Amino acid sequence: MSVLHFIKHGVSYISPFTFLKITNEMKQEDCLLDDKLFIVDCRSIEDYTSNHLPGAIHCSEEKFDIFFKMIYEIRHLNPIIIFYCNYSQEYAPIMWKKFRETDRITRTHCDLNFSNI
Secondary structure (H helix, E strand, O other): OOOOOEEEOOEEEOOHHHHHHHHHHHHHOOOOHHHHEEEEEOOOHHHHHHOOOOOOEEOOHHHHHHHHHHHHOOHHHOOEEEEEOOOOOOHHHHHHHHHHHHHHHHOOOOOOOOOOO
């Protein structure tokens, strides 16, 4: 599945419309969203606990290594990973960059392990 995105300050972004399109296409293809789509809430644990997108998982910088190892184990599925935060638009780009940097370090060939983040 190709993900439409735009680049801003070196970070890939998608619109809310694209987010809905991705989830709807995956439902129509009868994909298991739990295995293919990861919605990652990068806000504080307090904000996550009080309210988050359905199916989202929480990942802070402190838990990043555990999260990356989990995703790395299923890289062959080419998962779609969407990081989000609140209006500050600060935490998700930080996590995106950290994920991309870690991906570059761990790759074993010319291509990145994760193209859909």
